[in-house]
Amino acid sequence: MPPTTRVSKRAMGQLPKKATRQYASAGGLSGEARPSTAAAAAVEEGVAQQGHSGPAEAAAEAQQPRIIEHGDRKVEASEGGVKMALDTDSLLAEFENLASYAGGTGGDGGSGGRSGGNGSWAVGQRPDIETEKLRKEMDPLELRAIVKIIPERIYSMVIHPDTQRDLMFAGDKVGNVALWDCTDAGKLVGSVQSSSVRNGAAGNVGDDGEDEWEDEGEEERVWGKWWHWNAHSGRKSISWLKFRPNQPSSIYHSSYDRTLRVTHFETGMSEEVIDGDHWSEEALLHSFDFDPTGNELSDDKGGLIWRDLRQPKESAKRWDIDRYKVGCISINQANPNLAATAHVKRDMCLWDLSTLRGLPETAEPAEVQDKARILAYEHEYACSSAYFDPTGTRLATTSYDDSIRVWNVEPSKPRAIARKEFEPLRRIAHNCQVGRYVTVLRAHWSTVPSLPPHLHVGDMRRTIDLISPDGVTVKWFHNLDAITAVPAVTAAHPTVAGKYYGGAASGKVSFWSDPLEENFE
Numbered sequence: 001m002p003p004t005t006r007v008s009k010r011a012m013g014q015l016p017k018k019a020t021r022q023y024a025s026a027g028g029l030s031g032e033a034r035p036s037t038a039a040a041a042a043v044e045e046g047v048a049q050q051g052h053s054g055p056a057e058a059a060a061e062a063q064q065p066r067i068i069e070h071g072d073r074k075v076e077a078s079e080g081g082v083k084m085a086l087d088t089d090s091l092l093a094e095f096e097n098l099a100s101y102a103g104g105t106g107g108d109g110g111s112g113g114r115s116g117g118n119g120s121w122a123v124g125q126r127p128d129i130e131t132e133k134l135r136k137e138m139d140p141l142e143l144r145a146i147v148k149i150i151p152e153r154i155y156s157m158v159i160h161p162d163t164q165r166d167l168m169f170a171g172d173k174v175g176n177v178a179l180w181d182c183t184d185a186g187k188l189v190g191s192v193q194s195s196s197v198r199n200g201a202a203g204n205v206g207d208d209g210e211d212e213w214e215d216e217g218e219e220e221r222v223w224g225k226w227w228h229w230n231a232h233s234g235r236k237s238i239s240w241l242k243f244r245p246n247q248p249s250s251i252y253h254s255s256y257d258r259t260l261r262v263t264h265f266e267t268g269m270s271e272e273v274i275d276g277d278h279w280s281e282e283a284l285l286h287s288f289d290f291d292p293t294g295n296e297l298s299d300d301k302g303g304l305i306w307r308d309l310r311q312p313k314e315s316a317k318r319w320d321i322d323r324y325k326v327g328c329i330s331i332n333q334a335n336p337n338l339a340a341t342a343h344v345k346r347d348m349c350l351w352d353l354s355t356l357r358g359l360p361e362t363a364e365p366a367e368v369q370d371k372a373r374i375l376a377y378e379h380e381y382a383c384s385s386a387y388f389d390p391t392g393t394r395l396a397t398t399s400y401d402d403s404i405r406v407w408n409v410e411p412s413k414p415r416a417i418a419r420k421e422f423e424p425l426r427r428i429a430h431n432c433q434v435g436r437y438v439t440v441l442r443a444h445w446s447t448v449p450s451l452p453p454h455l456h457v458g459d460m461r462r463t464i465d466l467i468s469p470d471g472v473t474v475k476w477f478h479n480l481d482a483i484t485a486v487p488a489v490t491a492a493h494p495t496v497a498g499k500y501y502g503g504a505a506s507g508k509v510s511f512w513s514d515p516l517e518e519n520f521e
Helices: 009-013 017-024 037-049 054-070 088-099 131-138 353-357 365-372
Strands: 142-148 154-159 167-172 176-181 225-230 238-244 247-255 259-264 269-275 287-290 296-300 303-308 317-320 326-331 338-343 347-352 373-378 383-388 394-399 403-408 426-429 455-459 463-467 473-477 489-492 499-503 508-513
Touching: 088 176, 088 225, 088 247, 131 473, 154 238, 154 489, 154 499, 167 238, 167 247, 167 508, 176 238, 238 287, 247 287, 269 296, 269 303, 287 326, 296 326, 303 326, 303 353, 317 365, 338 394, 347 353, 347 383, 353 365, 365 373, 403 455, 455 489, 463 499
Parallel strands: 326 383
Antiparallel strands: 142 508, 154 167, 167 176, 176 225, 238 247, 247 259, 259 269, 287 296, 296 303, 303 317, 326 338, 338 347, 338 383, 347 373, 383 394, 394 403, 403 426, 455 463, 463 473, 489 499, 499 508
C-alpha cells in the first residue's frame, strides 16, 4: 500500500472513539474526492475534542486518504493516456443509455453479429459436444478492429449483455476501467472499400507511438467511442469485472487495493461492496462470482469472503480456506452451494458453501478443509483458473503445467463426486508460460445459448483459441501483421454468437466478428 493511503493504528488511536467509528463506515465523496458530511463532521468533532491539538489534527488528516479510498465517489473520465478518449459528459450520457437497457433480445445482435436464436442452456443438463457444427459457426469470423482503449496492461474484460450494441469493459494494471462502444468499429465510410485491416487502425488508433494510418483518399474507417476512468485508488490492478445476473445497470470490479466496488450507471457513482482491509491489509482480491440470483457474492485471496448483497457491507464474512494464494472462484449455476477454486499450490478444490457458512470465521484452514472441502485435484504446477460452464455440468481449469483440463460434473450430487476417482475428461496441451509482462491465461466458457459448448483462451502465439470440450481447437483468431502482442485476456458476448475480444499488455483490444456488410452507392 502506498504511504499516503496507510493509516497507522497509532493515528487511529488518537481519535475519539465516535469519530473512529464514523470513519470506518464513511461514504459519499463528491467528484472532488472530499469526505462526506458525516465523515467531515466526525473529523471536526474529533479535532474539537482534542482542542485542535497537533496529534489530533494529524490523525484526522491521516484518515482522509482512507475515506477517499473507501467512500462513494463520482466517475470522472480521464482524457489523458489514450488518444481520442472521450470526456466525462459523454461518458455519463453513455451511462444513462446503459441504465435504461431493459435486457431486450432479438434483432441481429448488433453490427456484424448473429441473433442468439431460441437456443438456451438447460441448467443442470449437459449439452452435447458438437465440434463440427461449432467449427462451421466460427469459420466466417474475422478481425474487425484493434484499438488502444486503456493506458496500461489489460487484466480483465467483460461484455455488456446488450444485444443491439457491442459494449466491452476492460480493467488495467493501474486501476483504470475502460468502456469501448465498438458497435460500428471497422466500418468504412467512403466510395471504395479496403480489405486491409491494417489500413485503418489495425490496432494503431491510440497507440503510444506514431499512428500508422495509410492514405485512402476520401475513405475513412470509424473505430467506435471509448472512455476510461480511475475506478480504484492507489493505481492498483483491476483484477476482475463482472455484471450481476439480470442486473446490467451496474458493473462490479475488484482491485489489488483490497476492495470490491460497484459503479451504478444510473447515478454515475461508485460505491464500495467489500473492504478487504477489514481482515488484512495484505490480502489482495483476485476474483469474485455471484450465485444465479445475484444476491450472494464470493471473493477470495488465501481465504473466501462471502456477502449477501441484501445485507449491509458489515455483514460480510471471511474464512481461511488455504494458507496461500487462491486466485479464482466459480459458483456452480445449477447448485449455488457448490464452488470451485484455483490455488497457487497446484490444487483445484470443490467446496460445499452451505457447510462453509456454518463454520466460525476463526476456523483454521485444516478444519475448513476437513469439513467444507469436497475434494482437491492436484495439478503439476500452479492452477490459475477454474470455471464451471453455464449449465453447471462441466468444469475447466488452466494450469502452469501447460494444460487445460475439462471435467464432467454432477452438480446435484456434489458430495458423491469425492466418493469416486475424479479425473478430467480431457487434458488439452496449451502453453501457459506467460512470463512477467503478460497477464495470466484463463480458459473461459462461452455462455451463448445457441452455440455448442466451447472455451476461449489467449495463446502465446498471439492468437485467441476456441476449443471444444473434446480437446479440438476449432478456430484460431490470428492476424500476425496486426496483432503484435499476446491477447492474454479474452471475453465473448454472453448471448450473441460470433463476437470475441482479446486484450493485451499494450492496452489494445482486438474485436473479432462476422464480416461487416458495407454497401456504398
